[in-house]
Amino acid sequence: xxxxxxxxxxxxxxxxxxxxxxxTLPPSATLHTWHIVLTxxxxxxxxxxxxxIVLTLPTDYPFKPPVVKFITRLYHPNxxxxxxxxxxxxxxxxxxWKPSTKIAAxxxxxxxxxxxxxxxxxxxxxxxxxxRNDRAAWEAKAREFVNRYALEExxxxxx
Amino acid sequence: MEDQDSGLHDMAAQQAAAERFQPGLEGPFVGEKIPxxxxxxxxxxxxxxxxxxxxxxxxxxxxxxxxxxxxxxGWRAIAFAYFEKxxxxxxxxxxxxEVARLMSLGHMISNIGGYEYHEDFAEEAHNLLREIALNxxxxxxxxxxLLQRFNDSGIEANIxxxxxxxxxxxxxxxxxxxxxxxxxxxxxxxxxSQAIDIVNREIEHLGIVGLANLLLKPIDFVLEIAYxxxxxxSQVNRYRFPEEANQQDPAALGPTLYLLYRPDHYDILYRTPxxxxxxxxxxxxxxxAPSGPVDLQVNRVNFTNNIAIHSxxxxxxxxxxxxxxxxxxxxxxxxxxxxxxxxxxxxxxAASPVGDPFVSSQQxxxxxxxxxxxxxxxxxxxxxxxxxxSPPASLPPPPVVSASPINSSxxxxxxxxxPTVTRSSSSSGHLPPLAPVPQPSSPGYRIRFSPVQLDYEExxxxxxxxxxxxxTTSTTFKNSVWNRxxxxxxxxxxxxxxxxxxxxxxxxxPKNKRSNS
Numbered sequence: 001x002x003x004x005x006x007x008x009x010x011x012x013x014x015x016x017x018x019x020x021x022x023x024t025l026p027p028s029a030t031l032h033t034w035h036i037v038l039t040x041x042x043x044x045x046x047x048x049x050x051x052x053i054v055l056t057l058p059t060d061y062p063f064k065p066p067v068v069k070f071i072t073r074l075y076h077p078n079x080x081x082x083x084x085x086x087x088x089x090x091x092x093x094x095x096x097w098k099p100s101t102k103i104a105a106x107x108x109x110x111x112x113x114x115x116x117x118x119x120x121x122x123x124x125x126x127x128x129x130x131x132r133n134d135r136a137a138w139e140a141k142a143r144e145f146v147n148r149y150a151l152e153e154x155x156x157x158x159x
Numbered sequence: 160m161e162d163q164d165s166g167l168h169d170m171a172a173q174q175a176a177a178e179r180f181q182p183g184l185e186g187p188f189v190g191e192k193i194p195x196x197x198x199x200x201x202x203x204x205x206x207x208x209x210x211x212x213x214x215x216x217x218x219x220x221x222x223x224x225x226x227x228x229x230x231x232x233g234w235r236a237i238a239f240a241y242f243e244k245x246x247x248x249x250x251x252x253x254x255x256x257e258v259a260r261l262m263s264l265g266h267m268i269s270n271i272g273g274y275e276y277h278e279d280f281a282e283e284a285h286n287l288l289r290e291i292a293l294n295x296x297x298x299x300x301x302x303x304x305l306l307q308r309f310n311d312s313g314i315e316a317n318i319x320x321x322x323x324x325x326x327x328x329x330x331x332x333x334x335x336x337x338x339x340x341x342x343x344x345x346x347x348x349x350x351x352s353q354a355i356d357i358v359n360r361e362i363e364h365l366g367i368v369g370l371a372n373l374l375l376k377p378i379d380f381v382l383e384i385a386y387x388x389x390x391x392x393s394q395v396n397r398y399r400f401p402e403e404a405n406q407q408d409p410a411a412l413g414p415t416l417y418l419l420y421r422p423d424h425y426d427i428l429y430r431t432p433x434x435x436x437x438x439x440x441x442x443x444x445x446x447x448a449p450s451g452p453v454d455l456q457v458n459r460v461n462f463t464n465n466i467a468i469h470s471x472x473x474x475x476x477x478x479x480x481x482x483x484x485x486x487x488x489x490x491x492x493x494x495x496x497x498x499x500x501x502x503x504x505x506x507x508x509a510a511s512p513v514g515d516p517f518v519s520s521q522q523x524x525x526x527x528x529x530x531x532x533x534x535x536x537x538x539x540x541x542x543x544x545x546x547x548x549s550p551p552a553s554l555p556p557p558p559v560v561s562a563s564p565i566n567s568s569x570x571x572x573x574x575x576x577x578p579t580v581t582r583s584s585s586s587s588g589h590l591p592p593l594a595p596v597p598q599p600s601s602p603g604y605r606i607r608f609s610p611v612q613l614d615y616e617e618x619x620x621x622x623x624x625x626x627x628x629x630x631t632t633s634t635t636f637k638n639s640v641w642n643r644x645x646x647x648x649x650x651x652x653x654x655x656x657x658x659x660x661x662x663x664x665x666x667x668x669p670k671n672k673r674s675n676s
Contacts, residue, residue: 005279062276063316063358098356099320100274 006031006057009103018107026156032057035156036107040114045139046074049146052154053110055103065097066106072154075138075145077117077128088123089113189239189309190225192429198223198387198419208389215394216419220385222429223419233362233418233425234319237370237382238284239309240416240427244380246291246301248414253378254292258285260377264325272328280324283308283317320358326369327351340365361423371400379413385428386420395419 010031014023022037036053040046052071058064070085080086090096091109122128130138195217202213226232226239245254262285268277287308294301308314330337334347341350347365355366371382381404385395399405404412417428640647644654 005276008276060312060316062279063320095357097358098352099280099358100276100324100356102275 003031005062010034012102013104013107018104018111020111021107026158032059032061034103037154038107038110038114040111044115045142046076046114046146046150049074049150050153051114051150052156054156055106062099062101065092065094065101066103068092068106068110071156073145073149075127075142076114077119077122077124077131078113080123081127086123087113088118088121090118090121186225186227187310188227188229188235188312188315189306190227191306192222192224195220195223195428206389208391209387211393212387212395216385216387219394219431220417220419220428221431224427224429226424226426228424230359230361231319233367234322235309235315236418236425236427237362237367237416238318238322239305240382240418241374241380242287242291242305243302243427244414244416245288246295246298246305249295249298251292251295254288254295257378258288258292261285261288261325264328264373267332268324268328271332272324273331274324274328277321277324280317280321283314284321287314287318316358322370322374323355323366325373326362326366327355329369329373330355330365337365337368362425367400375416376401381412381415382418383415384418384420384425388420388422 010023010025013021017023020039020041022039024035025031026033026035034055034057036055038051038053040049040051042048049072051074054069054071056067056069058067068087068089070079070087073081073083073085075081078088087110089106089109091098091101091106117128117131119128119131127138130141198216199213202209205213224239226236245257261281265278265281268274268281287305290304290308291301294304309318330347330351337347337350341347344350344353350365354360354363355369367382367384374380375382382400383397383404384400385397387395390396399412399415415430417430419426419428639645642648643650643652645651
């Protein structure tokens, strides 16, 4: 059932992808795992990085929210600073999730998070404090992370 | 995730577990239709308001259907009841009309409701309607299909979400009316987005209003909700949607869906069918029945007056049941009819009428253990103890004992007993003359329920203390209700550690106890 909805959404998103995103299905396509590359705009310290994101759709999607993880490390208050790359995105929280939300809207929210971090709802307290109190230091570290991790095309894990 | 969890403090881990905990997730999404007595039993030990309301409930609503309490129960209950009512009505054209009508709402759902991909949710609901329409000639099959679809998580999730967006769409379309009701949320649109669009978020009044108006009202369906709560009253409070249905004559209302609301939960109720109304008015017999035992005693007194029953006291001590077996005074009624045949032929005839009550006394024997103290209250205390020690065992003898006085009495006083019979039958309602033999006993035991409980409360207070509580907690009677540590004991008190016992302050008993255990 949900595959119909998912293929519909994938068709829409791959025909006219939101700006800054490229979306592909992994080779052994199950439709439930999407490989996404996010390219933040120049206004952000994350430019010119390319950030790999794995979007997983649960079997009971759309009644459970998609799961989004960064596979490229970045220095961001709302993304865990580790290899897991968990993201804190309001609309994906179970208590907020609406089955009528499009994946395109999720991607849009991700882009907004890159442009404007949400230090009040952080996953990394320390980075959030730094973002609030010493923006220059935060930006410097964010750029450093981009240089270290995000300049090359992301390599998605074979799942 | 794992890494994080292991890093958490114990308390945090527990809190996380508590947040993940979801109550009431056992069982199917929609259960089978079962007699609503189950609700009465469920609340038998609750506070008096619940007890009273749930005892009255099955008289109005004979059956109910349990709905899984996962936060969707109100939506699920309305949706299921809607489909089921369409099956009940059995009108294929109407069901197909519903498919067309709901499909025509599609534009409204996307333009006014603003919902993406609503077709996917809608499709499951429409498919189910079509499937039901195809099978409506075979309602049994249609119901099986319905129950099966609602217990298929992939299908029911779509149907429920479809009902959510239907309700929200109606509310948004009538924002001018409903904005004020959602002032806390800053308008109906925000309300819908925060309270209706979210999965597993329970239905609230506005959601019900939306569904009632968009889904039910156009086909003249009415939704009646019975509120079972602690509010004063002897019956559940009822409220109907749409609102104007509350003022109308219930008989003039369209097909009605019934829900039972208990704080935070909805189940489906089924009204006692009107066809059975006479049958259910027999239930009042059980209400009138309290007078039953009273009548019985009157009969007994008559007996002692008319017949010198010296054997009466023993038969009494034999277990109060022979009050019922005396009841067969009705048996004399039958005898009276046959009585003309002559005293000598009557004994065999007498055996059967007396035998019948005996059967009934066995039936009541089944409930004896449950309310053993009811009888004592009618009986002198000393005999009471005897009874309590051996209630069931003493059942068989009394009828035999009482059989002889009845037999002997038959030739003597057939006529005086007749009036008492008619009196009791008139007081207990519409019992036909011949019916009394089985009737008074079986309703009698239903009847006994409440008044007996009163007696039972009283006797408990006054004089039955000792025998039951001598055995506080002995291993031998561990499973007996007479054991105070048994949950069925009216003075239930769990076993607890008593330091004195260890020190043998109370003499031999603690020792015994220890040797027992």
